[in-house]
Amino acid sequence: MPKSSPSRPTAQPARQRRKEARPQELLAAALEFFVEKGFAATRAEEVAARAGVSKGTLYLYYPSKEELFKAVVRESLAVHIAEGHEVVAQHRGSVADLLRFVMTEWWRRVGQGAAGGICKIMIAEARNFPELAQFYVDEVIAPSHRLLGSVLQRGMDSGEFRPLPLAETVQVLIAPVLQQTLFLSAFGACHMPTPWPEPMAVLEVQMDLMLEGLLQRPPSG
């Protein structure tokens, strides 16, 4: 084989390496396009092209565009939620701090990046792909709610938080950070009369509001 195999820093032949890396490359390419253009508007060919393979090869790894999307959902969100559970289990100290940490961490890892766009996609396509929607509910939404619910519960148990209905409060807590994710992904490029506020500033106001409330409080002395 005189044809010099391109860049082979390990013992493994390059072609072999590529073959094993294919699913990851395809997933990464798919994530980008799905977030940018949505599920229906993403063309199989451009995903393949960005991953450096041909259209046919994509179908060798994922039998349909829908299955490809499911794989992306699995890869981009479940991991972070699982890690969240570990963090919560190991935390010592104020629950308010834990809540702050969990939420800013979610924003850092998911919300502000490409993975955040997946949330947008799912909301959009849920009704057209009910099976996908159920999968997303089971693998992403329910675990997230369990995670935040456990934090809240701990705060109420310790007396740090006042008693509140769990499920409803979780919704209220999740909403702002999710909204930032959604709006950034959807309208980030649009001109606003009043400029969009910084997502991190919104998060801080939210934590402030949530913890302290909106009302002016009489000096408690």
Add this chain to the structure above:
Amino acid sequence: MPKSSPSRPTAQPARQRRKEARPQELLAAALEFFVEKGFAATRAEEVAARAGVSKGTLYLYYPSKEELFKAVVRESLAVHIAEGHEVVAQHRGSVADLLRFVMTEWWRRVGQGAAGGICKIMIAEARNFPELAQFYVDEVIAPSHRLLGSVLQRGMDSGEFRPLPLAETVQVLIAPVLQQTLFLSAFGACHMPTPWPEPMAVLEVQMDLMLEGLLQRPPSG
């Protein structure tokens, strides 16, 4: 000819009556389909069919699918926001009550109905239809933010609310009710391990939380 002759010499000329009702019928049909299937996936022909007319007739009233969508947005959302400004202007009494009223009213009129689905659509399709996105920002998002911003400002001016950054707080306030709208429209039909909380209950918790805060407060006596 036993087939009931379509000519109907009654008081109301049928053709005329239809002509005046057409825009409303088309808008109603379009709203249903847009919410159910999204903008891109909705076919002009099925909208026309549900309104009981042919494809060509739809284009007699709206020059393109985009214009049809804009008309739906105006009819379903912009109207309510305009009314909201009037309500706010005329309100006398506690700003906390006004805030409560504005938000529950929005949920009653928009969030829980089909119109709420429009928000979902826009988030989903914004990046694929930038002109539509800008229209939505100008006609819905910006006015909504102005509306809530004016309420907040009034509360802070009167000393009823503590001082907070306006734009960011508006985001935090809007998020939960919007999230209920989005999730209902997207995942309403999905099974959840823990049942979805009632949206109205979530709204109440939100108002409670927002106004009072999460933290247990030392008895101020």
Add this chain to the structure above:
Amino acid sequence: MPKSSPSRPTAQPARQRRKEARPQELLAAALEFFVEKGFAATRAEEVAARAGVSKGTLYLYYPSKEELFKAVVRESLAVHIAEGHEVVAQHRGSVADLLRFVMTEWWRRVGQGAAGGICKIMIAEARNFPELAQFYVDEVIAPSHRLLGSVLQRGMDSGEFRPLPLAETVQVLIAPVLQQTLFLSAFGACHMPTPWPEPMAVLEVQMDLMLEGLLQRPPSG
């Protein structure tokens, strides 16, 4: 009828006058559009609109777009050819002058105006509307050839022109003026590296060329 009838300079009521003028107005409007956009691309509605009537009214006078076109062809070209025959019959003097006159007159009346565009249309649509094509051959092409043929014949009979095959020479004579008509109508708006020559200048060159070749030359000894 107290409604003041608009501008009634004669005894005839205005509505009556309009009714009688309708065909002419429709024909004039149709000519403009057919020349500008061709037969297929001309919309029945815009013809009606320019004539100041509704779409339905057009079909009251002409049962189809094709019949409308035939009427336009009749009105715009046949008249001038018939007049040409009269002019030729009454002419006294040199045949070269007659030829010059016939051709410049055709350019003045037909070639440079809207009617000239009809020639373009016919050439374009002939194969799609064979019946129209035959009509045009019978009513326009054949009479034109007879007209020029008679002029040539007279010139050859009188010894002013040298003998040449009639039909072929007629083709050669007609071609340049027709080409000017066609090109003006088709490419008049296009940019040319070398500017289009003035049609009248081309006609003069043609007559110069043709006559220098056509004239019997006296033995110059």
Add this chain to the structure above:
Amino acid sequence: MPKSSPSRPTAQPARQRRKEARPQELLAAALEFFVEKGFAATRAEEVAARAGVSKGTLYLYYPSKEELFKAVVRESLAVHIAEGHEVVAQHRGSVADLLRFVMTEWWRRVGQGAAGGICKIMIAEARNFPELAQFYVDEVIAPSHRLLGSVLQRGMDSGEFRPLPLAETVQVLIAPVLQQTLFLSAFGACHMPTPWPEPMAVLEVQMDLMLEGLLQRPPSG
């Protein structure tokens, strides 16, 4: 499976062979339809069908109907004009002979065949497709005029032709052969009271006429 299996293990891989031949087949089919029905009235699907492929395949090779048309123009006309320039450059001998040759050759290769129909199409559709019209002016009309202009200039420079305005004379020269092309393509199938003259006879008369007019006459004393 008695149905002869489509796999054909012969020497030439069928798929490959087709792929290379496709553009030519599509161009040939397109030329036929464009000439027969015009640009606007030709349907992409029927072109594909005549070339033995599906609609989608056509768009694999040409991104739009306009581009397909441009390709046909290039293939059918531009090539011959380019060759004409070479012929002119290499010619030795009388310019009258060269003129004769150029014009009869154009008739042989273009005018009498399907390619001639393209001229008809362009005249017809120019105003509805301005970009196409400009392309045609740049690629066909202007080069043709340059070609004939250079021949004329050479004749005038050498004293073989008498001095005449270049651009105008070119128009006069082109017109008859172009008219034959146009009429053949448009009315070829129509019955004429006096039969259409033979195009080649017309060409000969034209050359006779033109040259008797063009040639500098030796003082006949």
Add this chain to the structure above:
DNA sequence: CATGAATGAGTGTTCATTCAT
């Protein structure tokens, strides 16, 4: 394994023509 040529169903939009009023 990998390719990419080929497919054909699918959709927004236009417009000649009809007909109830």
Add this chain to the structure above:
DNA sequence: GATGAATGAACACTCATTCAT
């Protein structure tokens, strides 16, 4: 007569998926 609301067939172009090589 005149209107204009309604129709529905028509067409360019796209893209997920297949399969011969």
